[in-house]
Amino acid sequence: MNATPAGPEQGERAELDELGELARLLPAGPVEQVLPPGRRSHHKDVLMQLIDRDRHDLQDGTEGARRLPGARPARRPGPLSRPARSALVAGAVAVALAAGLTLGVGADRHGGDPDTRAGASGTRPAVGRSAVVTLDRMAAVAMDTVVRPVREDQFVYVRSRVAENVGEWEKPVKLGPLHERQVWFSQEQGPVVDVGLIREDGQDWPIEVGVPDGTNPRDSAVPAGARRPTYAWLASLPTEPGRLLKRLYRETPVEKGDDRDQEVFDRIGDLIGEQVMPSATAAAFFKATARIPGVTEVDDAVDAVGRHGIAIAREDVRHGTRTEWIFDARTLDYLGERTVFSRDTARAKAGTVSDSAAVLERAVVDKRGLEPDERRRAGRS
Numbered sequence: 001m002n003a004t005p006a007g008p009e010q011g012e013r014a015e016l017d018e019l020g021e022l023a024r025l026l027p028a029g030p031v032e033q034v035l036p037p038g039r040r041s042h043h044k045d046v047l048m049q050l051i052d053r054d055r056h057d058l059q060d061g062t063e064g065a066r067r068l069p070g071a072r073p074a075r076r077p078g079p080l081s082r083p084a085r086s087a088l089v090a091g092a093v094a095v096a097l098a099a100g101l102t103l104g105v106g107a108d109r110h111g112g113d114p115d116t117r118a119g120a121s122g123t124r125p126a127v128g129r130s131a132v133v134t135l136d137r138m139a140a141v142a143m144d145t146v147v148r149p150v151r152e153d154q155f156v157y158v159r160s161r162v163a164e165n166v167g168e169w170e171k172p173v174k175l176g177p178l179h180e181r182q183v184w185f186s187q188e189q190g191p192v193v194d195v196g197l198i199r200e201d202g203q204d205w206p207i208e209v210g211v212p213d214g215t216n217p218r219d220s221a222v223p224a225g226a227r228r229p230t231y232a233w234l235a236s237l238p239t240e241p242g243r244l245l246k247r248l249y250r251e252t253p254v255e256k257g258d259d260r261d262q263e264v265f266d267r268i269g270d271l272i273g274e275q276v277m278p279s280a281t282a283a284a285f286f287k288a289t290a291r292i293p294g295v296t297e298v299d300d301a302v303d304a305v306g307r308h309g310i311a312i313a314r315e316d317v318r319h320g321t322r323t324e325w326i327f328d329a330r331t332l333d334y335l336g337e338r339t340v341f342s343r344d345t346a347r348a349k350a351g352t353v354s355d356s357a358a359v360l361e362r363a364v365v366d367k368r369g370l371e372p373d374e375r376r377r378a379g380r381s
Helices: 008-028 037-060 082-090 092-100 132-143 231-235 241-251 260-271 279-289 372-380
Strands: 155-164 179-186 194-200 203-208 296-302 308-316 321-327 334-341 353-365
Touching: 132 279, 132 308, 241 260, 241 279, 260 279, 260 308, 260 321, 296 321, 353 372
Parallel strands: none
Antiparallel strands: 155 179, 155 353, 179 194, 194 203, 296 308, 308 321, 321 334, 334 353
C-alpha cells in the first residue's frame, strides 16, 4: 500500500482534533477555575467561541478576528501562523490570567475576613432599593474589623462551594453540580509566573501565567497589581472613595458596547471576593460601590449552600443578568455570590441562576497546599 503524503488537509484535520481535545480538557484547567464562577462562565464561553472560530478558519482557509479568553475581545491582531494559532489556543486560559486577573479581597472579624464579591442586580427600580445605607453600614463594619497583615511569603486560602453553567456556548444555561473548590494565592510582590494553586475535582492544578512557546518565563511574569492583586497592593490603593473609584474607572478596560459602570462594579466584586485586604481598603470599596449608578439592594438572595441574606447587586442590562454579592442580613458577613437572569432571554428565563458560590472558609497560611486545619493540627502536636 502506498503511503499518502501528509498534505495541508491532513495537517488541518490533526489541528482540529487537537482543538477538540483542548475543548474537552478545559473545564478542569487550572487558571480558568481561579475567577469567580460568573466571570469563569463568561471566559469559558469566550474560549469556546475562540475554538469555534479557529475550527472554522481552518476549514475555510480564512483567519478572522480572534478573542483571547478572559482578556476581553482582541482588537484584530495580525494574521497568525499555524504554530502560533495552536499555541494561542493551548495557552488561552493561562493567558487570561496574565491579561485580566482580578481575584479578590477579604477580612474576617473572627480570624477570617468578611468581604464582598462581584455581582449584579437591577438598574431598574423595580429590582431593588438604594443600597447606599447598607453599603455605609458595611463600610463601618469593615473599619471595625481587625485584619492581620499578610506577609509576602504567605498565601491567602479560600474554601468554597460552587456551581456554574456547564451548558454549551450560546445554548440554554445548565447549572452544573455543586462541588468544593480550594485556592491558594501567592502574595509575592515581584513578577512571578507561579501565582498559586487550585484544588478541585480531586486534583491539584497550578495557577500559572501563560508563557508562549519559545518565550523566557521571566518575560511573562506578572508583578502584584490590578492583574494580580495581593494584600500589599490592595493596601497601597487610595482609601478616599472618590479617588479610589476614579482610579478604578481609569484602569478598568471596557469594550465598545459594554456598560462601563457594570465593568467597574464587576471589578470591585472580583477584588473583594477571594483575598484579604486592610480594613480601610475594604471600607473604601463599599463606599465607592455606593457611588456607582444602578447599584441596588435585594431583600433576599440565596448562596450556593442555601444560606439566605441580603444582596448588593447590579443588572447588566445588555446581557439580561443580575449578579448579587450576598451578605448575612444581621452581621453583614460575606456569604457568597450568584448570577441570575433578570429577564427572559434565548438562554434562560428570568430568575434562572447561571452560577452560584458560597465561601465557607478564608484564612492565611504559610505554604501553598496547606489547609488551615492542618496548620492547627501541627500547632497542637
